[in-house]
Amino acid sequence: MFFAWLKQYMPRSLYGRAALILLLPVVSLQLIVSVAFIQRHFATVTEQLTSAVVLELAYLDEAVSQAEAPQTTLRALGRAFDVGVRFVPADTVPEADAYSWFDLTARRVMSELHAGLDGLAAVALPDDRRVVLWLETGAGVVEARLRRDRLSAPNPHQLLVIIVVLGAFLSLISFLFLRNQLRPIYRLGQAAEAFGKGRHLPYKPAGANEVRAAGAAFLDMRARIERHIEQRTLMLSGVSHDLRTPLTRLKLGLSMLDSDEREPLERDVEEMKQMIDAFLEFSRGAAEGEAERVEPRQIVAQIVEDFARMGVNVELGVVEETGPVRLRGAAVRRAIENLIRNAVRYGNRAVVSITTTERSLCVSVEDDGPGIPEEHRADALRPFTRLDPGRNQNRGAGVGLGLAIAADVARAHGGSLRLGESEALGGLRADLWLGR
Template identity: 40%
Template sequence: MTVGNPTENTGAERPAKAMGRGEGISDSRGFDWRDPWRLGKRIKHILPRSLLGRALLIMVMPLILVQIITAWVFYDRHFDYITDNLARALASEIAVVTEHLLREEDPAKRQEIFNLHGNLLWMKLSFKQHETLPPDHATRKGYMVRKLRRALNRRVSFNVSIDSEQAGQNVVVFVQMLDGVLRAEIHRERLFNSTSDLFVIWMVGSSILFFGVATMFMRNQVRPIRRLARAAERFGKGRDTPSFTPEGATEVRQAAAAFIQMRDRIRRQMRQRTEMLAGVSHDLRTPLTRMKLSLALIGDGPELKELRSDLVEMERMIEGYLAFARGEGSEAMRPTSLGDLLSEVVEQTQRELANQQGKTLDVHIEEQVSLPLRRNSMRRCLQNLVSNALRYGDNVSIRLGREGPHVVLVIDDDGPGIPEEMREDVFKPFFRLDTSRNPETGGTGLGLTIARDAVRSHGGDVRLEASPLGGLRVRLRVPV
């Protein structure tokens, strides 16, 4: 019997990487938005999965819709109306200036007109004789420029061009007169309504403030649910949750109170089972002891050999049944290295099977992981699994490693194995296989039952598979 080098990193077999939610559904022809099933899958894949994210989405989506509708109404009604009036007013003022220029040809009179209108209308006017209309430099076809161009074309009877690029914060309007070009430079504020900026700032600012307050509120509401989930997870792993108390909304408090009642009922049932079996142990062992003493006084006749064997078998069955029913429920959980515990079990198994020839045991421990365990319960589980593998197989391989949030123990043997349709039945109490395993090797039919009961009390599980060695593979998973 040999023990492998712990430093050899062969490891427990890793399961194939699971396909993601979005993998395997793409079509080489592209996504068909007309397919309602695919559309629903795509939307479900995009939506947040947490309660906090979905609650915020429920609050944010109506807010976004309201803002879109409000912005559309504002820009379609108020902003469009105000901007159109500003553009028409400016175009009318330029049209008045052009009419005055047509009536006055004296340069001095025209300068007076420029000074008068420039001071009253907040625009800088100039006139260049014998000039032609410059090209249009309004390359950024802004909303205000389009409004101004439309208004100028309606009210000014001359050709016009607009320069909104080269004048900085100003807009320059050129009007082709009969004897030259009129130049009117206007500040952008004449065409822009500051209400729109205030509206956008108020809308975005209030939305951010609302989203921040909603996030803080929803986080406080989700926190009790997360505490309940952590408490249920700890209790499922067999760990105590003494500090858990109901808090939060009424529905969350009801769920927390139901969890506490369930936890107390389970603990009470485990305690009652342990207390009851303590009395059963005394009641059953006493008559067995008297029967063994009576047989010892009678003698060692060959007719009594089978009776003594039956008594030994009955005693072993009672011990196994009590171990299964007790489940080490009263044992406290302590940080324990599963690798060290496995090494102790292997050493003990080697001593017990020292006289058996042809048995080979290969052990590889990838990583020493410490986790909360009921040491005696887990030790009994490992003893049952290792002894079971060595009982039915000549070559046994044990691999202990870590897979994400779990510690995985894989035990392979080259024995007769177990048919796939019966791999769940062997976990039933007192269930025995008469064909796949040798019935003459003994056993009470409780080894795998006790092992799974112990592992599940730690939040893990034990499953049986086909082994590459030709026999049975036992895969044990315990959350860290």
């Protein structure tokens, strides 16, 4: 439970996590060693120095209490012990000890003084240079002023400063080496992301052996996928091209028949031609053209205008400003056209909208048709799948490739095609998500 709560505050990037792995143990070790060293070293030095001063002040207390001339004895011992001493009224003694909160050895000094001097009334450590204490003797209250370096090691904070500065410098050097090790991984990620969006980013394996092996595997995979796409395109294009010749001969032969016999056969030939065109379109997929900076708003507006000129009831909905986006314009246009054709085939009205996020672009096509049940939406995206029993066909039949082509284009741009229910029109809502 604790780790689940902590996980949300962990860095998301590889750089951040690597830096945390590097810095957290180093900083923790430095702090632990520093605190332990200061506690052990400075505490021991402080105890030894304070013990020597306690012996001197204890002797001064005893001598002044038994002397016939306390003032003279006090002055003599003060000069001998290099301590500034004088008698002060009892009402000038502070009620409590005083010290700065950032003084690392103040508490140890006061503890040793109180433990060694029974008549010690109060101690003040105003800074790291002076110590003032009030000692009750048999002759009166004595105020003693000493140099701080006689009681504790000077400037204990310097060790912490040195450790922090040195740790930061070494961490910077480590981060530079770490960045050089992570840069090949970052470049591999960029190349994989670009390939997922249909772009070919130059990449050369570099870095450690493991990273080089992953980079070489990525290049092999990318080459195999590109060969597969090319072979599929050539195969389907060849088949589609070869079928056009006998279809042309059939149309010529049918033109010589009587109209009553010719019309049903011509409809069959025309349907076969539409199927071949759909196969050819599917074979091209998203491989047509190179990705370039285009304006999605202009593409969608032009598509809607073209359909409107053909008498199709299509209108433009909410369109957000997106700015130029790197896309394969021809492939995206074909995908949107297929979604609109699918919408008006099963409905009477279609609305096209554009929404954006920080990393993606969404083109939505809604219709007022019967929609697709949720349990059949995954099947609708498969090639050559037709859900005719579940949807009334108002305007001709298809071959089951319209949504598959759109989904293929979306995947080639690092996105997906999602089917849902239109809240505004009550029919199908097709969201074409494209990576930006």
